[in-house]
Amino acid sequence: MSGRWTVGVDFGGTNTKIGLVAPSGRLGPSRVIRSSALRGPRAFVDAVSSAVDDLARSVGARPARLRGLAVGAPGPVDAARGIVHTCVNVPGWREVPLQRLFERRLGCRCRVDNDANVVTLGEWRLGAGRGARHLVCLTLGTGVGGGIICDGRLLRGAAGSAGEIGHMVVQAGGPRCGCGRRGCLEALVGTTAILALGRRALRQGAPRLRHIMEGRGGGRLAPRWIGQAARAGDRRAQAVWAEIGRRLGLGLANVVNILSPERIILAGGIANNWSSFGPAMRRTLRAEAMCTPGRAVRVVRAALGDEAGILGAAVLVWETGRGET
Amino acid sequence: MSGRWTVGVDFGGTNTKIGLVAPSGRLGPSRVIRSSALRGPRAFVDAVSSAVDDLARSVGARPARLRGLAVGAPGPVDAARGIVHTCVNVPGWREVPLQRLFERRLGCRCRVDNDANVVTLGEWRLGAGRGARHLVCLTLGTGVGGGIICDGRLLRGAAGSAGEIGHMVVQAGGPRCGCGRRGCLEALVGTTAILALGRRALRQGAPRLRHIMEGRGGGRLAPRWIGQAARAGDRRAQAVWAEIGRRLGLGLANVVNILSPERIILAGGIANNWSSFGPAMRRTLRAEAMCTPGRAVRVVRAALGDEAGILGAAVLVWETGRGET
Structure with missing residues (x-):
């Protein structure tokens, strides 16, 4: 369990960054895709999942063996149910059950939260808030x-x-x-x-x-x-x-x-x-x-600079495991 | 333990109210003394303690057998150490170790907190916040x-x-x-x-x-x-x-x-x-x-109306017992 990679997804209005995070908090391989090129939630889940497949393969892991995936989304989120209410500056997002969509596609535990909460978790556990x-x-x-x-x-x-x-x-x-x-x-x-x-x-x-x-x-x-x-x-x-x-x-x-x-x-x-x-x-x-x-x-x-969103999303997965959030 | 009385003290700029509170949250016998008649912390501790002695006697209890006493004070308080930093509108109070003074005098567990926190605890456990x-x-x-x-x-x-x-x-x-x-x-x-x-x-x-x-x-x-x-x-x-x-x-x-x-x-x-x-x-x-x-x-x-301060102080004693505050 503790040796497995976690996927952090930093979903921004312009770019979406996807990265593997080691249990130590070190950022492994990562990728950037343009959010604006993706039309709506399903295209988003497909593109991010493909990137996760590739990244997992590059470190010799299967997606289902990942420790989990979390997304920091640019708007209000129901974190308990993993639903994105809306996304600021990204059209086509309303009441999207993003957690369930990812869990179905990847077969690992997924979480969703507001981007500021995710950055807060990252800085708290791995950055200036330790x-x-x-x-x-x-x-x-x-x-x-x-x-x-x-x-x-x-x-x-x-x-x-x-x-x-x-x-x-x-x-x-x-x-x-x-x-x-x-x-x-x-x-x-x-x-x-x-x-x-x-x-x-x-x-x-x-x-x-x-x-x-x-x-x-x-x-x-x-x-x-x-x-x-x-x-x-x-x-x-x-x-x-x-x-x-x-x-x-x-x-x-x-x-x-x-x-x-x-x-x-x-x-x-x-x-x-x-x-x-x-x-x-x-x-x-x-x-x-x-x-x-x-x-x-x-x-x-x-x-944590630009990595805060990815690292914080990984922390969200870990905290869930500890029953903390 | 659970059958014992708790003392709540509502220390106000004009009056100080002292009451015994039953484990059910019911207010028992109580007394009011004029805060302005008391010159400084020692006179306050003496007057309140005498009132506690009388009230305890009236229900057939010894002060040392009380479950505890707590004071809600009208100013900033270091609740962890039981120190009143200052009191608004009550002269002669600066960095007063009120908790220690009461513990020495009464021999039961004592706590001190800011009056608004005490009212909050009271309303939460016994009033509109249940x-x-x-x-x-x-x-x-x-x-x-x-x-x-x-x-x-x-x-x-x-x-x-x-x-x-x-x-x-x-x-x-x-x-x-x-x-x-x-x-x-x-x-x-x-x-x-x-x-x-x-x-x-x-x-x-x-x-x-x-x-x-x-x-x-x-x-x-x-x-x-x-x-x-x-x-x-x-x-x-x-x-x-x-x-x-x-x-x-x-x-x-x-x-x-x-x-x-x-x-x-x-x-x-x-x-x-x-x-x-x-x-x-x-x-x-x-x-x-x-x-x-x-x-x-x-x-x-x-x-809880006017009883909020006394009842809330009792709740502060109980919450301490539960390791909550």
Whole structure:
């Protein structure tokens, strides 16, 4: 049992990554397929299963002898029953019994969860969260997802969907969020908010940012160009990240006051700008969190990078075996 | 063991209530002493212990034969070590090892926790939260406290102080809170906020409210007069509660999105105005919570009333025996 491979599937809006994970947590052979090339759930299950067959063969294993497979999906999931309610940015997915479809096709144990929960499990067991009993992980990108470990267990709550920290309103009546509400943390620190601040910086004159965007960026604004401009000394680009840091610090203070985690992990592409938003984030967190839980928390960067989705899915299979999730 | 009495102590800013609780959860003989008459922790321990001696004698028991004693204290507590960090509105309390002081004096097992956690435990085991595995309790008054039951356990978090839902910022830059921050839920729905809305209503002309306040209220505005005026048909008083309901609904939506509880219990004096703020609260919660966790939650009124603090303290003793908290 303990020597067998586990399959982690990181189902994203653009790409789906499939990898074999050793019991040690080491990533073995892996493959990437374009999600957009697959029309609907059945094509997805077929393509992923074929990739699993190939990967298993490459290490001399049969799929039915795998320890299990788990998928982190980009949308709300009923993890207990393995059903994907919907997928953000991927059409054709509604109430898909993905767990059952994979189990039938592969003959091994399968699990499905929300992508942010999967990343949280991965970082907790194999990454920046090792050893913590109370932990919160935020995935910062176009969406802002969250996962919560309470007392050494992933918190699912009554509906199986706990952890939507990105849809905590921190500025009532604030900017419109993709979810329809106003002033969610996602609307304040997600990619859309960063781009809005970046455009304002450009209007006010941000020469370094304009230069980078028009050169490497081909004229298109993206958080990474704002990050590069900030690191290259563009004051207005730096001010964008300071504002994002303040907003994020306020959101984290709420998380600390409510949950009192010992560690908060920041994952996702936006977290790469840590050096630019980190100082303002820490300052605001210190000022806004209550003393006792504020002193007890450390905010750290995720450690698993692009592999978090695959590794976390493998952890989901293992935790199931331990009756933990 | 199971036939023995437990002592619950509800330590409040004005009064301290001490009661014996039967294993069934029934409240036995009890006593009230004025907290303000006691100068500091030692006088508190002496007065409460004397009351416990008397109460125990009245049922024919010796204090050392009691099953235990627990105190719900009005401020942040290190529950693991039984230390009261500070008490809100009660001078002379700083880092008081209350658990040890009581254990020495009474010779039975003692526990100390924050008052909101104690009310949460009481409602969970004996009141409106019975049978729930995921539950949030809010105490609405001058302060807004919170307690969280996650997966059948009281959530304490890394610092032992989780559950400060009243100090979740929902309106960044909003009204100043007693804690120094701006836009906390407490600053939006606590007594101070209700009185501010009430004064505005009076300025705009609220004849029924003015009449009640100047009659029964002796000229002093209080939430109960605004409640009575609303129930008597005063439109502006009704608008006060509708606004409180909207703000509360927004805060509860955050709680639902983050924690996905199956039940939310509203306790504390302000909850007596349920009929006035309930409809707006439910409407806003439905609009602002995410679909899946929003459908899975029920918001209910606390069931234990003024006895919640004493009964909850007894539950804290019992849960300790079960290794749960």
